[in-house]
Amino acid sequence: MSAFLIRTAFTGFSLWIATLIVPGLNFVGGSTGWEEFGIVVVVALIFGVVNAFVKPIVQLLSIPLYILTLGLIHVVINAFMLEITAWITRNTTHWGLEVDDFFWSAILGAIVISVVGWLVGLVLKEAV
Template structure:
């Protein structure tokens, strides 16, 4: 339970940083900072589930594109996972993640989330 919770908090922090840096990414449906923190945590959980369930399927289907683009399609796939998370939160609740457009908000947001998650994984590693 501990590593899962740490990973979810790190993902939530990366999503929050992306919402601060990228103009087209924002969290909606909160009235105070505690509600925003709760929304970020729930969105991080949904983002983790999307990455665990949908992303492997998309990656297998996209193997030829990985070869063709020398791996750059991975950025587009990460942006797609961000868009799916925003779509899920928008259509199941009236709060959550809002991504204005795929190009450039989702792609730039995916880059920021990847960089922050990478840095946090280095800081939280046990080695």
Template sequence: MSAFLIRSAFTGFALWIATLIVPGLDFVGGSTNAQKFGIVVVVALIFGVVNAFIKPVVQILSIPLYILTLGLIHVVINAFMLEITAWITRNTTHWGLQVDSFFWSAIFGAIVISLVGWALGLLLKEPV
């Protein structure tokens, strides 16, 4: 459970960085800093649950596309997970993640989130 929470904290940070860099990817709602922080935390948890349950199924179903595109479909699948997270937050609340367009906001957002997550993973990895 603690590994999921640590990973969610990294994801929240990566999502926040992505909203700063990528136009069309924003957090909606919250008037105070505490509310905005809470929104980032909840969106990160939802994104983590989506990645834990939906992403493996999509990856298994898209094995031929992984082979055909030499793995580049992974970026599209990550963008699709961002879209699903935005859809969940948009349809259940009036706050959360907003993605303006799949092409290019979600694609660039997925790339930024992957790079920031990778960099955070490198920083926290123990030396061998």
């Protein structure tokens, strides 16, 4: 359970960094700092659940595309997971993650989230 919470915290951090860097990717809702923090945490939880349940199915179905594109389809699949997370938060709560368009906001957001997550993983391996 604690590993899931730590991973969720780093996912929230990665999402927050992505919203600062990528135009067209932002959080909607929250008027105070604590409300915005809560939105980031909830979106990170939803993003983690989407990645845990939907992403493996999509990856399994897209094995031929992984071979054909030498793995570059992974960026598109990560962008698709961002879009699904934005759709869930937009249609259930009217606050959360907002992605303006798939090309280029979601693609660049997926790249930034992957790079930040990788860097955080490197720093944590060195610290532990």
